[in-house]
């Protein structure tokens with residue numbers, strides 16, 4: 001099946017004309033794109049429909065809030081379109097287009113005119129990866145790598161497979177949700193994945209479903225086709241206000257994902273990205289929703305971690321009590337932070353690590369000055 005793309009928000013006839021005018025203003029700043037299949041999942045009689053919230057602009061996106069590059073990806077960019085933050089993993093930003101644009105995207109800066117962070121020419125990236133034998137994982141991202149032609153995608157995968165130390169190739173994609181036929185109707189893609197996802201070197205698809213209603217029959221068939229091609233599929237997504245900030249919605253999604261063989265890997269705390277104020281949930285609230293969702297599902301469905309993808313590393317939110325918040329580096333940019341446990345004063349209004357105040361003499365507060373996590377000097381000295 002061929003989906004039809006919709007790029008002009010004024011064409012959404014289900015929305016009253018006055019509301020569309022406001023949305024056009026929002027879309028001038030943060031671009032709109034969707035397709036007829038995905039728009040068809042929306043219940044237009046419900047102004048708060050979660051699928052609608054996911055792709056249709058919201059006036060509140062224009063509020064002055066957050067940064068365009070909230071995790072400071074610029075600091076780990078080692079060449080055009082190449083990010084290297086953790087020793088074993090490199091990101092290649094292979095394009096700047098997606099099947100639709102999620103309103104809460106943390107990389108929306110890529111879609112703004114004049115941005116040139118991605119590159120079609122990945123030769124510098126390949127050279128970089130070839131020269132560092134520590135790199136065992138390469139994540140193809142963007143944008144969405146499955147928007148590229150199969151020929152181009154396979155050329156990249158073939159080149160990566162020539163580098164012996166690259167064991168795992170990951171493809172970060174929301175196409176199984178936005179357009180499952182991109183997978184189902186492309187035998188060459190499935191054959192190529194099957195060739196390069198081998199018993200000793202797998203390809204992983206990092207899918208991106210945010211709501212159980214995206215797991216349609218076609219989406220599940222798309223995941224099944226990937227699994228049958230020998231690909232390992234997992235899911236990761238942020239917690240988003242009005243979309244999945246509900247324990248039963250999350251639980252239903254986790255359950256279905258486990259049943260179809262694409263278990264949740266990370267649930268991310270939303271990054272404080274410009275335009276994202278209407279979509280963000282404070283950390284403490286998000287933690288309780290996540291824990292409540294986990295109580296409703298079996299072990300296989302609750303393997304995910306709730307974490308912040310912070311500029312200093314992946315910081316897992318491991319606990320909250322009446323007074324404190326307990327955090328731990330699951331991945332750290334600086335190896336000395338790996339596994340570090342931190343205690344902060346509970347702050348129900350905080351959205352991000354930088355807004356938290358550490359507790360003196362507990363966790364991070366006990367560190368010698370030269371042991372303070374990078375970027376946290378000011379907190380510890382205070």
Ligand code: SF4
Pocket residue numbers: 097098099100101102104105106107108142143144173174208
């Ligand atoms: S699919 Fe990913 S990169 Fe594309 S708009 Fe959505 S969150 Fe952003």
